[in-house]
Amino acid sequence: MLIGIYQPGTSLLHRLPVGPKLAALAALSLSIVLVRSMPASFAFLAASIGLALLARLPLRMLVRATRAVLLIAVVVAAFQWWMFGPHRAVESLLDLLALALAAVVVTATTPVNAMLDAIIRWIGPLRRLGVDPERVALTFSLAIAALPGTVSLALETRDAARARGLGRHPRAYLTPFVIRVVGRAHETGDALAARGLGDD
Amino acid sequence: MPAIELEAAGVTVATPAGERVILEPTTLSLTERRIGIVGPNGSGKSTLARMVNGLVAATTGRVVVDGLDVAREGAAVRRRVGFCFTDPAAQLVMPTCVEDVELSLRRIERSASARRQRALGVLERFGLADHAEISVHALSGGQKQLLALAGVLATEPSVVVADEPTTLLDLANTRKVADVLFGLDQQLLLVTHDLDLARRCDRVLVVDDAGVRYDGEPGAAVDFYVASVEDRIEGRVGP
Ligand SMILES: Nc1ncnc2c1ncn2[C@@H]1O[C@H](COP(=O)(O)OP(=O)(O)O)[C@@H](O)[C@H]1O
Ligand SMILES: [Mg+2]
Numbered sequence: 001m002l003i004g005i006y007q008p009g010t011s012l013l014h015r016l017p018v019g020p021k022l023a024a025l026a027a028l029s030l031s032i033v034l035v036r037s038m039p040a041s042f043a044f045l046a047a048s049i050g051l052a053l054l055a056r057l058p059l060r061m062l063v064r065a066t067r068a069v070l071l072i073a074v075v076v077a078a079f080q081w082w083m084f085g086p087h088r089a090v091e092s093l094l095d096l097l098a099l100a101l102a103a104v105v106v107t108a109t110t111p112v113n114a115m116l117d118a119i120i121r122w123i124g125p126l127r128r129l130g131v132d133p134e135r136v137a138l139t140f141s142l143a144i145a146a147l148p149g150t151v152s153l154a155l156e157t158r159d160a161a162r163a164r165g166l167g168r169h170p171r172a173y174l175t176p177f178v179i180r181v182v183g184r185a186h187e188t189g190d191a192l193a194a195r196g197l198g199d200d
Numbered sequence: 201m202p203a204i205e206l207e208a209a210g211v212t213v214a215t216p217a218g219e220r221v222i223l224e225p226t227t228l229s230l231t232e233r234r235i236g237i238v239g240p241n242g243s244g245k246s247t248l249a250r251m252v253n254g255l256v257a258a259t260t261g262r263v264v265v266d267g268l269d270v271a272r273e274g275a276a277v278r279r280r281v282g283f284c285f286t287d288p289a290a291q292l293v294m295p296t297c298v299e300d301v302e303l304s305l306r307r308i309e310r311s312a313s314a315r316r317q318r319a320l321g322v323l324e325r326f327g328l329a330d331h332a333e334i335s336v337h338a339l340s341g342g343q344k345q346l347l348a349l350a351g352v353l354a355t356e357p358s359v360v361v362a363d364e365p366t367t368l369l370d371l372a373n374t375r376k377v378a379d380v381l382f383g384l385d386q387q388l389l390l391v392t393h394d395l396d397l398a399r400r401c402d403r404v405l406v407v408d409d410a411g412v413r414y415d416g417e418p419g420a421a422v423d424f425y426v427a428s429v430e431d432r433i434e435g436r437v438g439p
Contacts, residue, residue: 006295008333113299117312134306141303142293152337187290190255194283195291195304195351196275 048101208261236401282357288344342373
């Protein structure tokens with residue numbers, strides 16, 4: 001998961017502006033997807049690992065952030081092995097890992113506020129069309145921020161249902177979960193309004 | 201001190217069972233530095249507090265803060281009135297502490313580096329400087345509430361409304377948050393179930409059954425509230 005993994009630091013990658021970083025990520029991702037060859041896949045993965053080293057990201061954090069993708073990559077690779085043989089399987093495994101690692105490196109070296117400032121700058125020209133860049137950026141950050149909170153609400157309601165011995169009835173935890181998520185959304189909306197964030 | 205004026209301000213909502221009075225038309229002039237609001241759950245305390253910054257709109261009468269009508273000049277009022285909620289988790293929206301404070305400062309500080317400096321200064325003031333780059337989810341409940349307060353106070357409002365800010369906290373964190381609140385230069389409107397905190401105010405309102413039932417000196421107001429609760433319990437379980 002790419003949420004909340006920002007690692008403060010002073011490496012070259014940390015100091016690079018957001019624009020070039022995202023452009024480079026886009027270019028690298030595109031090449032990884034388009035170039036079909038085994039040596040190239042190794043080279044791309046090596047490049048991604050190089051970037052992670054350059055950013056001096058802790059290994060534990062990298063493993064944690066790419067674990068889910070790794071799992072999917074292995075399943076996809078197993079499927080491809082069965083369908084097309086080992087060559088394709090290894091290639092896609094390497095490609096997926098390289099993609100995930102590159103994305104993690106960018107997210108881990110870029111504070112969310114810097115990302116927001118960049119989004120606001122890029123969609124600034126759309127202001128004339130009635131788009132409010134501040135609002136769009138805030139929406140992005142809210143979506144990012146809401147995830148960990150929602151996960152913990154889900155765990156809490158599941159535990160509450162279990163405590164009452166209702167663990168096996170999805171309705172027993174889905175209903176309160178949905179109600180609490182909506183309730184939390186209302187509270188967050190109030191908090192944003194109170195901070196004056198919807199006023200201009 | 202700024203002045204919070206309620207001029208026959210009240211709230212009614214339409215429910216399937218008909219009109220329901222959430223807060224009777226209330227007239228108050230709040231000019232003291234620290235004003236406490238106590239009362240039972242569901243009595244209308246939050247409604248009263250929320251009317252001050254327009255989160256709840258008065259359906260009759262008006263609310264005026266520092267000469268500004270909340271209904272007509274909501275944005276200007278919200279710049280003056282900081283609001284602190286019970287559950288800090290709902291207010292903290294950015295991944296790291298410093299970024300959450302920066303979010304408050306976005307509008308008044310355009311330059312990103314100046315904004316960062318200012319946010320770090322605010323965190324320092326609240327004893328959270330060491331946590332600047334830490335995830336807001338890694339903070340303790342008390343630290344979260346302090347951070348929420350930091351986000352509210354970063355923009356230097358002239359009034360702070362706090363709706364049960366210590367209800368979810370343990371004793372030590374209640375003291376910490378209360379000390380910050382009572383140490384403010386700003387006018388404070390504090391909704392609380394902590395009667396010790398209420399006694400530290402300059403004036404206390406007792407809200408019950410959608411109306412202000414007592415308004416005056418803290419000691420007498422708290423005694424009035426405690427007596428009303430005891431009467432009710434005796435009335436129910438007594439012989
Ligand atoms: N929008 C609304 N619609 C219906 N009932 C409401 C609404 N807002 C508040 N209430 C009800 O009004 C009463 C007072 O609410 P509130 O001001 O939150 O009380 P307190 O903060 O004292 O616990 C509660 O019974 C609440 O359920
Ligand atoms: Mg309340």
